[in-house]
Amino acid sequence: MKARYDTIYQDLLARIKDGTYPYQSFLPSENALTSTYDCSHNTLRRALALLRDQGYVHPVHGKGVRVIYQPVQRASFTVGGIESFKETSERNNFSYATEVAALSNVVADEHIARLTGYAQGDELIYIERVRRLNGTAAILDRSYFLKSIVGDLTAEIAERSIYDHLEQDLGIIVAMGKRTITVEPVEKRDAELLDLEGIDYVAVMTTQAFNAQGIMFEYTQSRHRPDMFCFRDTAVRERYR
Amino acid sequence: MKARYDTIYQDLLARIKDGTYPYQSFLPSENALTSTYDCSHNTLRRALALLRDQGYVHPVHGKGVRVIYQPVQRASFTVGGIESFKETSERNNFSYATEVAALSNVVADEHIARLTGYAQGDELIYIERVRRLNGTAAILDRSYFLKSIVGDLTAEIAERSIYDHLEQDLGIIVAMGKRTITVEPVEKRDAELLDLEGIDYVAVMTTQAFNAQGIMFEYTQSRHRPDMFCFRDTAVRERYR
DNA sequence: GCCGATTTGTCCGTATGTATC
DNA sequence: CGATACATACGGACAAATCGG
Numbered sequence: 001m002k003a004r005y006d007t008i009y010q011d012l013l014a015r016i017k018d019g020t021y022p023y024q025s026f027l028p029s030e031n032a033l034t035s036t037y038d039c040s041h042n043t044l045r046r047a048l049a050l051l052r053d054q055g056y057v058h059p060v061h062g063k064g065v066r067v068i069y070q071p072v073q074r075a076s077f078t079v080g081g082i083e084s085f086k087e088t089s090e091r092n093n094f095s096y097a098t099e100v101a102a103l104s105n106v107v108a109d110e111h112i113a114r115l116t117g118y119a120q121g122d123e124l125i126y127i128e129r130v131r132r133l134n135g136t137a138a139i140l141d142r143s144y145f146l147k148s149i150v151g152d153l154t155a156e157i158a159e160r161s162i163y164d165h166l167e168q169d170l171g172i173i174v175a176m177g178k179r180t181i182t183v184e185p186v187e188k189r190d191a192e193l194l195d196l197e198g199i200d201y202v203a204v205m206t207t208q209a210f211n212a213q214g215i216m217f218e219y220t221q222s223r224h225r226p227d228m229f230c231f232r233d234t235a236v237r238e239r240y241r
Numbered sequence: 242m243k244a245r246y247d248t249i250y251q252d253l254l255a256r257i258k259d260g261t262y263p264y265q266s267f268l269p270s271e272n273a274l275t276s277t278y279d280c281s282h283n284t285l286r287r288a289l290a291l292l293r294d295q296g297y298v299h300p301v302h303g304k305g306v307r308v309i310y311q312p313v314q315r316a317s318f319t320v321g322g323i324e325s326f327k328e329t330s331e332r333n334n335f336s337y338a339t340e341v342a343a344l345s346n347v348v349a350d351e352h353i354a355r356l357t358g359y360a361q362g363d364e365l366i367y368i369e370r371v372r373r374l375n376g377t378a379a380i381l382d383r384s385y386f387l388k389s390i391v392g393d394l395t396a397e398i399a400e401r402s403i404y405d406h407l408e409q410d411l412g413i414i415v416a417m418g419k420r421t422i423t424v425e426p427v428e429k430r431d432a433e434l435l436d437l438e439g440i441d442y443v444a445v446m447t448t449q450a451f452n453a454q455g456i457m458f459e460y461t462q463s464r465h466r467p468d469m470f471c472f473r474d475t476a477v478r479e480r481y482r
Numbered sequence: 483g484c485c486g487a488t489t490t491g492t493c494c495g496t497a498t499g500t501a502t503c
Numbered sequence: 504c505g506a507t508a509c510a511t512a513c514g515g516a517c518a519a520a521t522c523g524g
Contacts, residue, residue, distance in 0.1 A: 003511065024455075029489060040513045042283070045491085053294070055419055058455030061490050062520030066455035070358055117311055178296050183424055183444045183467030201442040201467055203424045214265075214299030214307035226424030226442055231472075244492065270508055281494045286510085302509050303501030 005046035008037050012047060016056055016069050026064035027057065094133050100155045101140075101193055102128035105147070116144050116219035117208060123147040127158050130193050137195045138228045140202075143220040150217060172211050180206040181231060190223055203229040246287035249278050253288060257297055257310050267305035268298065335374050341396045342381075342434055343369035346388070357385050357460035358449060364388040368399050371434050374469060378436045381443075381464040390458040413452050421447040422472060431464055444470040 015021050027033065027048075034044050048065060051057045056069045106112070108122040118124065124144045131139035143162075145153060150166060157165045166172040182204050186194075190202055202223045209218040256262050268274065268289075275285050289306060292298045297310045347353070349363040359365065365385045372380035384403075386394060391407060398406045407413040423445050427435075431443055443464045450459035 005511080031489080042514085043512060046511090048490095058451055059490065060454050060521085062522080063454075063489070064521095065490080068451060068455050068457075181422055181472040183442065183465075183470055199442075201424065201440075203444075210299055210309060213301050213304075214309050216309070224424075229424055231422040232420065246492080272508075283495090284493060287492090289509095300509065301502085303503080303507080305502095305508070 004039055005043050005050070008033075008039065008044060008047035009050045011037075012051060013054075013056060016051075016067055021067045023067055023070050025067050027067065029064065095135070097132040098159050098161075099130045099132070100127065100158045101130055102126065103153070103155055103158060106144075108144075112144065117216060118144065118146065118219065125150065125153050127153065127162075128189075128193075129158060133228060136225075136228075137193060138225045140190055140193050140223040141220055142189075142223070143218060146215070146217040149211065149215065172217070177207050177209045179208075182206075183226070184223075194223075194225060196225060199226060201226055205229075205231070245280055246284050246291070249274075249280065249285060249288035250291045252278075253292060254295075254297060257292075257308055262308045264308055264311050266308050268308065270305065336376070338373040339400050339402075340371045340373070341368065341399045342371055343367065344394070344396055344399065347385075349385075353385065358457060359385065359387065359460065366391065366394050368394065368403075369430075369434075370399060377466075377469075378434060379466045379469045381431055381434050382461055383430075383464070384459060384461040387456070387458040390452065390456065413458070418448050418450045420449075423447075424467070425464075435464075435466060437466060440467060442467055446470075446472070 012021075012027070021027055028036070030041065030044055030048075034041055037044060048057065048059065051065075052059060056067065057065050058068050059065045104126050106124050106126050108116070108118045108120050108124055110120055112118065112124070113120045113122075123146075125147055127141075127143045127145070129141040129143070130137050131141065133139070145162075149172065150162075151170065153162065153165075183201055184204050186196060186200050186202055190196065194202075203226050205222045205224065207218070207220045207222065208216050209220075210216050253262075253268070262268055269277070271282065271285055271289075275282055278285060289298065289300060292306075293300060297308065298306050299309050300306045345367050347365050347367050349357070349359045349361050349365055351361055353359065353365070354361045354363075364387075366388055368382075368384045368386070370382040370384070371378050372382065374380070386403075390413065391403075392411065394403065394406075424442055425445050427437060427441050427443055431437065435443075437443075444467050446463045446465065448459070448461045448463065449457050450461075451457050
């Protein structure tokens with residue numbers, strides 16, 4: 001049951017990607033587009049706003065909507081938007097595997113609470129996973145899940161895909177996330193579990209995931225071998241400030 | 242000349258930050274808010290969409306709009322949104338200085354074109370700048386500006402703030418940007434110009450900036466000493482896909 | 483420089499759908 | 504089931520930027 005503005009967004013995006021509307025060209029005017037899609041001004045503008053927010057077009061007042069999408073050159077590991085490890089690997093045609101290195105129940109103490117943003121006393125599940133990409137242990141994920149939402153997680157589930165389990169079995173939708181990226185020296189655990197070959201820094205992507213209710217249920221520190229890490233996004237300048 | 246939805250956004254944001262609407266609480270209903278702000282449903286929803294996109298709230302269908310903002314703990318260097326080096330430093334109360342290490346005119350050859358996304362033959366200005374934070378040379382910026390838009394750039398301008406010059410003197414608005422973050426081994430130039438103290442990796446943030454017309458006029462590789470680098474953002478899951 | 487046509491930007495009022503409680 | 508609240512969509516109006524005559 002798709003929204004109208006979303007199907008229009010998808011359609012325009014497909015045409016941008018297939019070259020119908022190439023880089024630096026202008027889309028047909030809003031009037032023209034409302035006719036072809038037989039929708040209202042407002043609805044069309046929602047579709048255009050999506051394209052703009054994703055970095056595909058740039059509207060110019062009084063002139064038109066310019067396409068600024070350029071196809072990516074090389075394969076990247078991580079891109080903008082929230083994607084699971086499995087989704088990302090499949091999109092890039094990487095072989096991948098996950099090993100569970102630790103799994104235990106913990107209660108958030110002061111240290112964990114400050115680290116993760118959970119409240120002290122929250123019952124959590126701690127999981128360490130090692131991700132292999134094309135054979136090399138490239139990523140160490142250290143996650144804290146909120147037990148009251150995700151229930152019990154077994155090693156089997158963690159080895160396949162926790163997100164598949166949450167979405168398909170439990171119906172939990174990962175609605176949004178906050179991310180932080182830093183670069184940190186390797187810790188003992190990184191050296192034990194990852195193939196680092198003398199590398200002494202890791203790229204750390206920290207994610208807090210919220211469900212459809214706005215409750216945070218996952219905190220994950222994803223520690224990447226630096227040469228296999230790439231992150232992309234698009235930013236629109238804040239107005240006025 | 243602010244937009245209505247933007248002033249509402251600013252006001253709600255201020256109330257979230259000052260604790261009037263604390264973490265995990267619900268905002269007043271849309272009906273209530275349209276009354277207090279005396280605006281239409283549509284306009285209010287645009288303000289809420291902004292809050293959602295910036296990661297401050299999470300609307301729950303049929304229930305309410307939940308606040309998910311938590312104040313940041315430690316100072317960070319770079320945050321989401323497009324900010325200049327100067328803005329970021331001032332916000333964090335860092336002392337900062339910029340030295341110009343190179344400045345020359347170049348024409349984009351095939352190599353530069355592929356690196357930056359400019360077209361071959363474009364006339365560019367190449368600038369290397371070293372950024373000092375609290376005295377240590379922490380960031381090396383290597384930029385290519387499109388000459389037809391930015392005109393001539395002098396070392397004096399580059400030492401103060403190129404963005405101030407572009408915005409205030411030339412009236413160029415930096416409307417949006419695309420970013421990529423990777424971690425790369427230090428190159429010869431990094432070692433020459435930065436205080437690395439044995440560190441052998443740098444965090445590289447690549448930015449393509451577009452003006453209000455949707456024309457790319459800046460490509461910058463910002464090479465950071467890893468322990469002084471932090472990046473934040475918020476992502477909303479794509480619908481349907 | 484001005485005017486008018488075109489195009490994007492903002493806002494309103496209303497109607498209907500759908501999820502929550 | 505009904506009340507409440509968010510989600511989508513329509514149509515109309517006016518403002519503001521661009522461009523050509």
